[in-house]
Amino acid sequence: MEVPKDLLYTTEHEWIRVEGEQVYLGITDYAQDQLGDIVFVELPELETEVITGDAIAVVESVKAVSSVYSPVSGTVVESNIELEDLPELLNEEPYSNHIAVINISDPDELEDLMSPADYEAFCAEQE
Amino acid sequence: MSLKQTPLYKMHQKYGGKIIDFGGWALPVQFTGIIKEHHMVRQKAGLFDVSHMGEISITGPEALEFTRYLVTNDVKQLQDNQIIYTPMCYPDGGIVDDLLVYKISSENILLVVNAANLDKDFAWIKEHAFSGVEVENLSDSYAQLAVQGPEAERILQKRSDTDLGSIKFFWFKPNVKIAGVQCLVSRTGYTGEDGFEIYVSPDKAAYLWEKILETGGEDITPIGLGARDTLRFEAKLPLYGQEMDKNITPLEAGLGYFVKLQDDDFIGKEALAKQKQANPERVLVEFEMVDKGIPRSHYQVEKDGINIGWVTTGAHAPTLKKAIGLALIKQQYNQPGEEIDIIIRNKAVKARIARGIFYSKNTKSK
Numbered sequence: 328m329e330v331p332k333d334l335l336y337t338t339e340h341e342w343i344r345v346e347g348e349q350v351y352l353g354i355t356d357y358a359q360d361q362l363g364d365i366v367f368v369e370l371p372e373l374e375t376e377v378i379t380g381d382a383i384a385v386v387e388s389v390k391a392v393s394s395v396y397s398p399v400s401g402t403v404v405e406s407n408i409e410l411e412d413l414p415e416l417l418n419e420e421p422y423s424n425h426i427a428v429i430n431i432s433d434p435d436e437l438e439d440l441m442s443p444a445d446y447e448a449f450c451a452e453q454e
Numbered sequence: 455m456s457l458k459q460t461p462l463y464k465m466h467q468k469y470g471g472k473i474i475d476f477g478g479w480a481l482p483v484q485f486t487g488i489i490k491e492h493h494m495v496r497q498k499a500g501l502f503d504v505s506h507m508g509e510i511s512i513t514g515p516e517a518l519e520f521t522r523y524l525v526t527n528d529v530k531q532l533q534d535n536q537i538i539y540t541p542m543c544y545p546d547g548g549i550v551d552d553l554l555v556y557k558i559s560s561e562n563i564l565l566v567v568n569a570a571n572l573d574k575d576f577a578w579i580k581e582h583a584f585s586g587v588e589v590e591n592l593s594d595s596y597a598q599l600a601v602q603g604p605e606a607e608r609i610l611q612k613r614s615d616t617d618l619g620s621i622k623f624f625w626f627k628p629n630v631k632i633a634g635v636q637c638l639v640s641r642t643g644y645t646g647e648d649g650f651e652i653y654v655s656p657d658k659a660a661y662l663w664e665k666i667l668e669t670g671g672e673d674i675t676p677i678g679l680g681a682r683d684t685l686r687f688e689a690k691l692p693l694y695g696q697e698m699d700k701n702i703t704p705l706e707a708g709l710g711y712f713v714k715l716q717d718d719d720f721i722g723k724e725a726l727a728k729q730k731q732a733n734p735e736r737v738l739v740e741f742e743m744v745d746k747g748i749p750r751s752h753y754q755v756e757k758d759g760i761n762i763g764w765v766t767t768g769a770h771a772p773t774l775k776k777a778i779g780l781a782l783i784k785q786q787y788n789q790p791g792e793e794i795d796i797i798i799r800n801k802a803v804k805a806r807i808a809r810g811i812f813y814s815k816n817t818k819s820k
Contacts, residue, residue, distance in 0.1 A: 363488055364490075367747070389684060
């Protein structure tokens with residue numbers, strides 16, 4: 328299972344890439360493997376104000392429906408509309424295909440996220 | 455509680471199956487991936503472990519008469535070695551289970567029932583048994599493998615001296631050797647493709663599993679429960695617990711063809727005859743999504759903000775490549791082309807009632 332070193336992670340199996348005041352959000356390799364074939368992604372609307380822990384997107388595989396929670400507070404500034412027609416991209420390249428971009432309102436919240444090493448240890452515990 | 459294992463449990467592990475709890479059974483939900491497995495069955499062939507299915511035998515001079523009394527379909531028209539699909543009902547017309555009836559002879563009938571309903575079915579059948587009829591639960595004496603797909607016959611034929619082409623759709627042969635193993639082979643399945651179901655002694659099941667995979671090579675792959683469900687649903691084959699249950703009658707579930715109200719008496723006949731005359735208040739309809747979204751079991755269905763029923767099964771159909779569903783709705787809304795709303799996460803998502811949108815079965819006609 329792949330866990331890139333340049334990203335942050337959540338216990339909900341999401342990855343976060345920080346670029347200035349914006350965070351890119353996606354699901355991890357572990358998450359896509361657990362879900363199986365992904366057939367639908369419900370994306371957040373632009374300009375949605377979110378607080379940490381809000382369900383902002385839904386990923387549906389053949390067998391399961393899974394919410395994606397915002398790891399930070401802020402405003403949704405981009406949704407990856409490519410996933411509307413090609414949801415399977417989340418299976419194929421989970422780290423190259425984000426779900427949304429959020430403008431963060433409180434950068435301190437990033438300190439609550441997991442490092443790659445912590446996330447790997449967390450996944451190992453799940454087995 | 456520890457899960458029950460089929461005689462093929464070790465094979466599931468060996469071939470990388472992702473094991474889940476399926477109604478108390480440890481069974482693989484997938485091997486290589488549900489969609490990939492689905493396409494393999496539609497295009498080539500797939501091998502399924504369906505050993506969890508229940509087998510109940512009814513024997514004795516009155517076996518056929520008793521079976522007719524138990525189920526809604528006319529089993530008395532069966533010839534030896536022929537099979538029929540039928541619901542089995544309660545007196546009020548609700549469904550106990552749906553099953554296959556194998557007529558070995560007039561005095562020896564084999565019922566193949568859903569795993570989750572086995573105990574309930576067995577108790578129900580025993581409770582109603584005519585005197586002189588013996589009812590036995592033989593489920594532990596049979597493992598069951600299904601080989602489904604356009605290549606199924608070609609693959610199995612390589613390992614059998616019996617002409618499998620001579621087994622027509624919904625017929626069986628009791629003494630067929632496949633790879634030297636004694637089997638009962640029927641031309642049946644739950645995928646909408648041609649194929650066979652093979653009943654075999656549990657101690658030979660793993661050997662047979664390996665031989666079939668070895669013989670089929672690249673043209674066959676193990677299939678898990680996930681693809682079993684997408685395949686059956688896409689071909690509009692009903693599932694107990696979703697399209698039917700104790701509160702849904704066969705007439706409501708679109709299974710009227712399997713209810714034969716002429717002549718003989720059977721449990722539920724009176725209620726079903728009455729319902730047929732009055733027209734059922736609910737009906738199972740096909741629908742396709744107009745707006746984006748995936749319908750799923752138990753999602754509510756509305757028309758102009760009024761609840762009219764629920765989704766029995768919905769899915770992204772892998773071969774048809776669209777989101778479709780079956781819903782049990784009030785009869786008066788059953789108009790093809792009619793727009794309805796599927797309530798997905800508290801939002802009304804547009805769908806349209808349709809007819810004939812499901813996958814056309816490739817089973818060999820009679």
